[in-house]
Amino acid sequence: MNLMPIIDTAAVLVSLFFLVVGSISDLKTREVDDKVWLFYGPLGVVLTAVRVVLDPSLFVLVGISFAIAFIISMGLFYFGLTGGADAKAIICLGLTLPLPPSSWHPLIGFVHPFFPLVVVIMSFISSGSMALWFCVRNTVSYARLKGRMFSGLEHESMSRKALAFASGYPTRIANLQSTFYLYPLEEVTPASASHPGERHFKFFADIETDHGQLVSQFIDAAKTLGVNETVWVTPGLPMLLFIVIGLIIVLVFGDPIFGTILRSVVH
Numbered sequence: 001m002n003l004m005p006i007i008d009t010a011a012v013l014v015s016l017f018f019l020v021v022g023s024i025s026d027l028k029t030r031e032v033d034d035k036v037w038l039f040y041g042p043l044g045v046v047l048t049a050v051r052v053v054l055d056p057s058l059f060v061l062v063g064i065s066f067a068i069a070f071i072i073s074m075g076l077f078y079f080g081l082t083g084g085a086d087a088k089a090i091i092c093l094g095l096t097l098p099l100p101p102s103s104w105h106p107l108i109g110f111v112h113p114f115f116p117l118v119v120v121i122m123s124f125i126s127s128g129s130m131a132l133w134f135c136v137r138n139t140v141s142y143a144r145l146k147g148r149m150f151s152g153l154e155h156e157s158m159s160r161k162a163l164a165f166a167s168g169y170p171t172r173i174a175n176l177q178s179t180f181y182l183y184p185l186e187e188v189t190p191a192s193a194s195h196p197g198e199r200h201f202k203f204f205a206d207i208e209t210d211h212g213q214l215v216s217q218f219i220d221a222a223k224t225l226g227v228n229e230t231v232w233v234t235p236g237l238p239m240l241l242f243i244v245i246g247l248i249i250v251l252v253f254g255d256p257i258f259g260t261i262l263r264s265v266v267h
Helices: 004-029 035-054 056-078 084-096 115-127 129-150 158-167 173-178 211-223 239-253 256-266
Strands: 169-172 182-184 186-189 198-201 230-235
Touching (some): 004 084, 035 056, 056 084, 115 129, 115 256, 129 158, 169 173, 173 182, 173 230, 182 211
Antiparallel strands (some): 169 230
């Protein structure tokens, strides 16, 4: 009896289950209980260990793939591009599905051997779809607000305005205060003897920063410039949801990027 398809299916189902549970929590609170990863990780280790026992030739590739997943997760977390839960999810995925399930046959027909790497890439690509939503929303707002959309930020360059247009939107300060997943897309340069205070777009922030403290400090600084109503914000993305989407894409279609490159080279 060939046990490999059963192990493959179990690893996929276990990954989908825990990542979906984590993403639901991420959507609701932007936090995930560590119990999710404490169950997911050990189960993944067992499944991968059985897979290696069944096919010892996979040992080296499994080790390399997990090392890549670990380095990626730590790097993304260190540079503030993902939260702690996202990093733990990538590590657990590396433990459970370090290599593509051999019994699955995606539509494109090719999956990169370092499976977690491709899933992470696809999750970031899919998260880029949020830019389209921001642009649609802001286009509607621009038609309504016209020149007032960038009020207080007129001095910013067109390129920075365009980046803000694709990564956030203006809203009332009250919404920023009351919505746990919204972060200011601006920062305030305090006034000095030689320079008046100014607002600037700020596109990068450590998502592990305390939300309440960050928002409070920004609002206090903004009020010194007389800003009491509308500011630009960006939502903290539920990255776990996009990891789930990335995993499903790779399972169903394979590796669209490397698969396309490989076909173009072959043909």
